[in-house]
Every structure is written in C-alpha cells, then in structure tokens.
Amino acid sequence: MKKSHLSILCVxxxxxxxxxxxxxxxxxTETKHNSAVATVAPLEGRVxxxxxxxxxxxxxxxxxxxxxxxxxxxxxxxxxxAPRKLQLKASMISYEDQIxxxxxxxxxxxxxxxxxx
Numbered sequence: 001m002k003k004s005h006l007s008i009l010c011v012x013x014x015x016x017x018x019x020x021x022x023x024x025x026x027x028x029t030e031t032k033h034n035s036a037v038a039t040v041a042p043l044e045g046r047v048x049x050x051x052x053x054x055x056x057x058x059x060x061x062x063x064x065x066x067x068x069x070x071x072x073x074x075x076x077x078x079x080x081x082a083p084r085k086l087q088l089k090a091s092m093i094s095y096e097d098q099i100x101x102x103x104x105x106x107x108x109x110x111x112x113x114x115x116x117x
Contacts (some may be wrong), residue, residue, distance in 0.1 A: 002061075043078040043102065045110025047090055053113060054113060060091045062104075083107060 002077045047059045047070050055074025060067060063078050063086055082106040091097040096115040102110055 039082055040080045041083045041104075041107055042079045043086070043088070043107045043110065045112060047074045047076070047092075047112040047114060050113040051096075052116040056092060056095075059090050059095075059112075059114065062089045062091075065085070077113055081107065088112075 043063055045061075047056045047061075048054060049056055055070075055072075057070055057072045057074060059070040059074070059076070061070065061076045061078065063081060066078050066080050066081070070077050085104065086102045086107075088100045088102050088110065090096060090100070090112045092114060097114055098112055098114055100110070100112060
C-alpha cells in the first residue's frame with residue numbers, strides 16, 4: 001500500500017511540475033509576442049513645399065538607417081520603427097535638408113515643410 005501511495009504522489013508531482021512548466025512557457029511566449037507588437041510602429045507623414053504648400057514627390061526620408069521616398073502625393077511610410085523620440089532627415093535636390101525630432105505620439109502624422117535654396 002505504501003508503494004501505491006508513493007507512486008500516486010510521484011505521478012501527481014510530475015503532473016504538477018509539468019503544468020507549471022507549460023504555464024511558464026505560455027507566459028514567456030505571450031510576453032515575447034506582445035512586446036514585439038508593442039515595440040514597432042509605422043512612421044507616417046507628408047512633405048510639402050514651405051512656400052507653395054504643394055506636396056513634394058521624391059523626397060528622401062531617413063530614420064534609423066531606413067530610407068524611403070515620398071510618393072506622388074508627398075506621403076511616406078517607414079515600417080518597423082521603435083516608438084521613441086526619433087530624428088528624421090528629409091532631403092531633396094534644390095531644397096534645404098530638414099532634420100526633425102519626432103515624438104512617439106506624433107509618429108502617425110509627421111508634417112514636413114521643405115524650403116527651396
């Protein structure tokens with residue numbers, strides 16, 4: 001009888017430890033997944049001429065080593081940017097380069113005005 005109780009106790013403890021291990025793995029996976037989602041965001045905006053207020057196509061935008069160009073409507077999107085204070089550089093031939101500080105709360109609505117030389 002003692003052997004039977006000991007076997008049941010061992011099986012119960014093994015099951016209990018396996019349950020805790022599985023729960024820990026699930027929490028670890030959820031944390032990694034949630035933190036990955038929370039740590040990247042798109043940076044979006046538009047570039048216009050400071051004097052004419054016309055949109056500018058082909059403006060080079062650089063952030064964190066990523067480079068994109070504005071579309072025909074002056075819009076740009078840079079994906080996978082950490083939501084933190086960033087420096088964005090906008091440049092185009094015959095316009096002065098513009099370096100802008102972007103706060104995390106403004107990452108979806110950056111407005112840039114370039115001025116001709």
